[in-house]
Amino acid sequence: MSDYALEMRRIEKSFAVPVLKGVDFAVKKGEVHALVGGNGAGKSTLMKIMTGVYSKDAGEIFIDGKTAVINNIHDANRYGIAMIFQELSLIQTMTVAENIFLGDEVTKNGVRDTAYMNRRSKEVLSSLGINVEPNTIVGTLSVGMSQMVEIAKAIAKEAKILVLDEPTASLSDSETEHLFRLIAELKSKGVSMIYISHRMNEILKVADSITILRDGLIAHTDQIENMDLNSIIMHMLKNKEGKKFDWVERDYDEQAPDLLTVEHLKVNDSIADISFSLKPGEILGFAGLMGSGRTEILETLFGRRRMLDGVVKLSGKKISLNNTKDAINAGFALIPEDRRKQGLVLIHTVKENAILPRVTRLCRKKLFVDEKQANEMVENNVKELNIITDNIHKRINLLSGGNQQKVVLAKWLNMKPEIIMLDEPTAGVDIGAKAEIIDLIRKLANEKKGVLFVSSELTELMAVCDRIIVLYDGRITGSLSRRELKAEEELQHAIQQKC
Ligand SMILES: Nc1ncnc2c1ncn2[C@@H]1O[C@H](COP(=O)(O)OP(=O)(O)OP(=O)(O)O)[C@@H](O)[C@H]1O
Numbered sequence: 001m002s003d004y005a006l007e008m009r010r011i012e013k014s015f016a017v018p019v020l021k022g023v024d025f026a027v028k029k030g031e032v033h034a035l036v037g038g039n040g041a042g043k044s045t046l047m048k049i050m051t052g053v054y055s056k057d058a059g060e061i062f063i064d065g066k067t068a069v070i071n072n073i074h075d076a077n078r079y080g081i082a083m084i085f086q087e088l089s090l091i092q093t094m095t096v097a098e099n100i101f102l103g104d105e106v107t108k109n110g111v112r113d114t115a116y117m118n119r120r121s122k123e124v125l126s127s128l129g130i131n132v133e134p135n136t137i138v139g140t141l142s143v144g145m146s147q148m149v150e151i152a153k154a155i156a157k158e159a160k161i162l163v164l165d166e167p168t169a170s171l172s173d174s175e176t177e178h179l180f181r182l183i184a185e186l187k188s189k190g191v192s193m194i195y196i197s198h199r200m201n202e203i204l205k206v207a208d209s210i211t212i213l214r215d216g217l218i219a220h221t222d223q224i225e226n227m228d229l230n231s232i233i234m235h236m237l238k239n240k241e242g243k244k245f246d247w248v249e250r251d252y253d254e255q256a257p258d259l260l261t262v263e264h265l266k267v268n269d270s271i272a273d274i275s276f277s278l279k280p281g282e283i284l285g286f287a288g289l290m291g292s293g294r295t296e297i298l299e300t301l302f303g304r305r306r307m308l309d310g311v312v313k314l315s316g317k318k319i320s321l322n323n324t325k326d327a328i329n330a331g332f333a334l335i336p337e338d339r340r341k342q343g344l345v346l347i348h349t350v351k352e353n354a355i356l357p358r359v360t361r362l363c364r365k366k367l368f369v370d371e372k373q374a375n376e377m378v379e380n381n382v383k384e385l386n387i388i389t390d391n392i393h394k395r396i397n398l399l400s401g402g403n404q405q406k407v408v409l410a411k412w413l414n415m416k417p418e419i420i421m422l423d424e425p426t427a428g429v430d431i432g433a434k435a436e437i438i439d440l441i442r443k444l445a446n447e448k449k450g451v452l453f454v455s456s457e458l459t460e461l462m463a464v465c466d467r468i469i470v471l472y473d474g475r476i477t478g479s480l481s482r483r484e485l486k487a488e489e490e491l492q493h494a495i496q497q498k499c
């Protein structure tokens, strides 16, 4: 018997260029092992090799001390390996139980034994403290709950090694807490977990050990108690200059006429009366818990949701926002929360995606540029946002998760919008790129653009905003000037207040 559930030795993998250059990675039984590294470092690729999605060019894999041959996902399943992908893979129209038993349905006298499958699913779900009825249709569940079901599915198949690739990226705080309890539960059952995340505070909280990948090689591996935020970042960025997250006090004309005025905006019954204004050059943050209405407000201003009541004025002139075309023509851009689904054409190249809004008919301003100019612009995006890609003609779905997100950002920045709305723009991007994005937001504001910025990461709001509006349950419960905010805890406290 080996102490290790998994060992990967000298793993190599190249696509157009080498991505993994001889990686050793080992996970002990019953531990939570964090796998971190910059966007494009090779984390997902390493895990996809272990789960049989990709084949390796060289190297060996051992499961419980014995050589393992993993050529496809079924092989991986047989070795007790399961991966929860960031893009969830449950079938939305089926029930929870049908999903859990998908691929190995139980039959009785030739028909599906729904009663048994429901009963057995219930057992697995309750043993993990997941409170959902097995006959619920998956499409009706929250993202958090779907993820729990996916984990239950892996456990029902007796997974011994579970990979969680950025599991909390779209979870609310309470869902994240629930996930952490589930992780603890699985650990006590002896399951080994590999936890990939760009949220360092989560890693420090949930992991027992950590491996840091940099440029296709292991930069460091250690017990978590020997590490802290700074040492992790140092290993991730080595030789690359890390930018700080500190607040830089900025000047904008607080007496200037409004760039944007929103009066009594009604989105639905709970978000019924939202009023605020934005000055040219101002960065206005929205803070609040998941479900407090931040995303809905931005989506309404972008014409993606119907505005039921209220007035929106741009530089004092009333405008109508019936659809996204109106919003884009008025000079709004929205970088959505769910970027990969809403923001990209996955079969197109980096360049095609980056110049997309400029070439669609949506944009009447005839901003279209010639090939040379387009290439220059996108090359510049790649440099400025440090997008890791072989070249700008690479298909976007072949980029790493975080790098895809940077392309969405580039795409909207290239539109030169007057008002730029960002919904969790740094989710899934690495520490270095987070700082780049924050810098870029400042730069836009310095050009007298207006910025509306939604983030669950209070450190970020504190770093970049001039003013922060606090929302609770669809109502504005406060407006805080950054200058007067002394500590993050004050903001934390504010978002939890009902009035
Ligand atoms: N199928 C593929 N074809 C070509 N290149 C690929 C393919 N899959 C991954 N790559 C490249 O391999 C590199 C590593 O990607 P990977 O997805 O492993 O990064 P990652 O560490 O998971 O990053 P992130 O934190 O952004 O998710 C990237 O440069 C990516 O473009």
Ligand SMILES: [Mg+2]
Binding pocket: 043, 044, 045, 400, 401, 402
């Ligand atoms: Mg990845």
